[in-house]
Amino acid sequence: MFAKKLPFRSDAWKSIVHQGTSCLRDLTAFVLSGFLAFELRFDGELPFRYLHAISVALIVWAGVKSAVFLSFGLSRGRWRYTSAYDTVRIAAANTVGSVLGGVIITILLGAKSIPYSVYLLDLTLSLLITLGGRVIVRVATSTQGPASVGREKGEKTIIYGAGSAGLLLLSEIRHSKSLRCNVIGLVDDDPSKGRMILSGKAVLGTGQDLPALVRKFGVAQVLIAVPSADAVQILGILKHVLSARVDYKMVPGLEELITGKELGKQIRKVAVEDLLGRKPVDLDQNSIRERIEGKVVMVTGAAGSIGSELCRQIAKFRPATLVGFDEAETPLFYIERELKASFPELVFQAEIGSIMQPEHMQNVMQAYQPSILFHAAAYKHVPLMEKQIFAAAENNIFGTWKVAQAAIRHGVEDFVMISTDKAVRPTSMMGATKRIAELLISALEKESSTKFVAVRFGNVLGSNGSVVPIFKEQIAAGGPVTVTHPEMTRYFMTIPEAAQLVLQAFSIGKGGEVFVLDMGKPVRILDLARNLILLSGLQPDRDVEIKFSGIRPGEKLHEELSLEDEHLLPTSHQKIRCYIGNNRLDLGQLKALLREMEHAICERDVIRYVLLLKEMIPGYNPGNQLLKTALSAVPDDSGRLNVPVFSVQETIAVGDNPTSAVE
Numbered sequence: 001m002f003a004k005k006l007p008f009r010s011d012a013w014k015s016i017v018h019q020g021t022s023c024l025r026d027l028t029a030f031v032l033s034g035f036l037a038f039e040l041r042f043d044g045e046l047p048f049r050y051l052h053a054i055s056v057a058l059i060v061w062a063g064v065k066s067a068v069f070l071s072f073g074l075s076r077g078r079w080r081y082t083s084a085y086d087t088v089r090i091a092a093a094n095t096v097g098s099v100l101g102g103v104i105i106t107i108l109l110g111a112k113s114i115p116y117s118v119y120l121l122d123l124t125l126s127l128l129i130t131l132g133g134r135v136i137v138r139v140a141t142s143t144q145g146p147a148s149v150g151r152e153k154g155e156k157t158i159i160y161g162a163g164s165a166g167l168l169l170l171s172e173i174r175h176s177k178s179l180r181c182n183v184i185g186l187v188d189d190d191p192s193k194g195r196m197i198l199s200g201k202a203v204l205g206t207g208q209d210l211p212a213l214v215r216k217f218g219v220a221q222v223l224i225a226v227p228s229a230d231a232v233q234i235l236g237i238l239k240h241v242l243s244a245r246v247d248y249k250m251v252p253g254l255e256e257l258i259t260g261k262e263l264g265k266q267i268r269k270v271a272v273e274d275l276l277g278r279k280p281v282d283l284d285q286n287s288i289r290e291r292i293e294g295k296v297v298m299v300t301g302a303a304g305s306i307g308s309e310l311c312r313q314i315a316k317f318r319p320a321t322l323v324g325f326d327e328a329e330t331p332l333f334y335i336e337r338e339l340k341a342s343f344p345e346l347v348f349q350a351e352i353g354s355i356m357q358p359e360h361m362q363n364v365m366q367a368y369q370p371s372i373l374f375h376a377a378a379y380k381h382v383p384l385m386e387k388q389i390f391a392a393a394e395n396n397i398f399g400t401w402k403v404a405q406a407a408i409r410h411g412v413e414d415f416v417m418i419s420t421d422k423a424v425r426p427t428s429m430m431g432a433t434k435r436i437a438e439l440l441i442s443a444l445e446k447e448s449s450t451k452f453v454a455v456r457f458g459n460v461l462g463s464n465g466s467v468v469p470i471f472k473e474q475i476a477a478g479g480p481v482t483v484t485h486p487e488m489t490r491y492f493m494t495i496p497e498a499a500q501l502v503l504q505a506f507s508i509g510k511g512g513e514v515f516v517l518d519m520g521k522p523v524r525i526l527d528l529a530r531n532l533i534l535l536s537g538l539q540p541d542r543d544v545e546i547k548f549s550g551i552r553p554g555e556k557l558h559e560e561l562s563l564e565d566e567h568l569l570p571t572s573h574q575k576i577r578c579y580i581g582n583n584r585l586d587l588g589q590l591k592a593l594l595r596e597m598e599h600a601i602c603e604r605d606v607i608r609y610v611l612l613l614k615e616m617i618p619g620y621n622p623g624n625q626l627l628k629t630a631l632s633a634v635p636d637d638s639g640r641l642n643v644p645v646f647s648v649q650e651t652i653a654v655g656d657n658p659t660s661a662v663e
Helices: 002-041 048-071 084-109 116-144 164-175 207-217 231-243 254-259 272-276 285-292 305-315 329-342 358-368 382-387 389-409 429-447 467-476 495-508 525-535 587-602 606-616 624-632
Strands: 155-160 181-187 201-205 221-224 247-250 296-300 321-326 348-352 372-375 414-420 451-457 459-461 481-483 492-494 514-517 546-548 566-569 576-581
Touching: 002 048, 002 116, 048 084, 048 116, 084 116, 155 164, 155 207, 155 231, 164 181, 181 207, 201 207, 207 231, 221 231, 231 525, 285 495, 296 305, 296 358, 305 321, 305 329, 305 372, 305 495, 321 329, 321 358, 329 348, 358 389, 372 389, 372 495, 382 389, 382 429, 389 414, 389 429, 389 587, 389 606, 414 429, 414 495, 429 451, 429 587, 429 606, 451 495, 467 481, 467 525, 481 525, 492 495, 495 514, 495 576, 525 546, 587 606, 606 624
Parallel strands: 155 181, 155 221, 181 201, 221 247, 296 321, 296 372, 321 348, 372 414, 414 451, 451 514, 459 492, 481 546
Antiparallel strands: 514 576, 566 576
C-alpha cells in the first residue's frame, strides 16, 4: 500500500515545492518593485518621514499581489513555458494587485500619505520584474535545455511547414531529449514567408527548392508539419520530398494531437489514409455511452477487421461485458490479448464458434444474455463469392437469419448488422446476399421487440484482403501493381472511422432503418495505386509498373450508396444518412422464398437460385460468368444439376424439417 502511494506523494510534494518557489520569487519581485518605486521617486534620497509609509506599502503590496497572482493561477505555471497568453494574465494581475493595494494603502494611511507617482512606478516595475523574470527563464531554458546537448550532432532536418504546427514541432525538438534533430531551417509553399526568421530558424524556400536545399546542407530527413493539408496538398508535398530523395515523416492531424501525448512521439510515416483528405469524425460520445455503458454487448465476426475495431471502440464506453464471437481462433486470441492490455478493467469473453452453428450460438447468448448485438460476421470477397455462390447464401443470408432468431429468442434489445454499398443494385453474389440480409432484418423488425438496423458503407482501407494490403504486397515484390480498370472508383473509409460511425448510427437508431455512412467522394483505384507507390518512395510507371487486369466477375465500375426507390432522411449526425426503401417484403413472403432457396441450394439448382435472388431483389443484375454457368448447368444421371464449380455445406436442411434454417 505504502509503495503504491509513494509516487503520488512524491509528485504532490514536487508540485507544492514548485508552487512555493514560484510564490517566493513573485513575492521578492513585489517587495523589490515597491522599494525601487520609492527610490526612483526620491532619486535615492528617501525622506525619513516616509519610512512608516514604505513599510506599510511594501507589506500591503506583497500580500495583495501575491493573493491576486494565486487567484490568477500564475504561481502554478512553469516559467519556462510562459506564453503570450500568460503575458496578458501577468499584466492584468499586476494591474489588479496594484489598484487593490493602492486602495488599501489609502484607507490605512490616507490619500496623501504617498505620492501618486509612486503607485505608477510600482505598477511599471512590478510588471517588468515579474514578466521579465519569466521571459529570462524561458529564453535560458530554450537555448540551454537538456535537449541542446548533442543537438548539433543529430540528423540534419528540414521542417516542411512554417505555420503553427511547424513552430510547435521546432519547440518540441528543442525541449525533447528523445528527438535528436539538427533543424537546419524550414520550407513553406507560401512565398510570402520566404527568408523570414521564425523562432530563430530561417524559412529557406518553398517545396520546389527542397532538392537543392537537401544537397546544399546534407539534409537527412524532412518532417512534414502541415496537419491541415488536404489530400491534393499532401500529394504535392510528397512529390517535392520524393524528388529530393530524402527520408520523411509526418506530424499528426489535430485529432491525434488532442488524444496523444508529446508531439514529437507522434511523428509517423505518411499513410495512405492521409491522402483521402478526410476530416476526423465528430461523435456524440454521450449518446453512445448512454446506450452501451453497463450493458452486455456481443460482436459476431469479432476477429475480423471491422469486428475487432468495433470491439476496441465499444471497450471505451465501459460495457459490463463484451463478448467476441468468431470461428477464427488465432485472430480472436490476438484481439483478446490486445483488449486486456489496453482495457484492464474490461470483461472480455472470447467465444469460438460459427454463426452457422445455431446450438452454440444459443448457448453463448443464454450464458451472457447480451442486450446489444453487432453482427459483423460475413463473407465479403466479391470474386470468391461469385464462385462460391451457395456458401455466400449460407453465411450471409441464413447465418444472419440464425443470429437474428437467436437474438429475438434471448431478448436482445438492439441488433446492428454491418452491410455494404455493394447491396445497392447488386451485380455480385456478395452484394445480393447482403441485400437480402437487409430485407430480412427489416421484416423481423416489424415482428419482434428487438430493434433491427443495418449500416452500409463501402471499402475499408487496410481491412483484411482489401486492395491496399494487396497493392503493398505487389509494390514490395517490385510490381507490377494490378488495377482492374483505369476508371474504376470506390468509396473508402478508414477502419476506425467506419467503426465509430457504426456506433453513432446504433445510438440514433429507432428500428427498421438502413443507415448509410458519408463516404466522401469516390476514389479512383488507379490514383490509389499511384499514391501507394509514391508513399513507398518509388515512382509509378518508372520504378513500379501498373497493369490493367480487367473487371472481375461480379464487380461494378462504380459503386452506389442508395437505390432509386429509397428516400433520404436526415439524421442528427451530419455524416450519417438514413434510407427508407419501398421494396420491403413481409416476413411471411421472406420465409417462403428462403425455404425455396434452401431447396435450390441443396439441389444445387443454380438457375432456380438465381431466379429467386431476382425475385427478392428486382435490381439484381447477375454477372455474365454466373449467367453462363447457370445456363450451362445440365442434370446428371440422378437428375441433379452438375455444377462442380460451386460448393455448398451439406448442413442446410430443407423445407419443414425441424432442423431447417428457416423457422
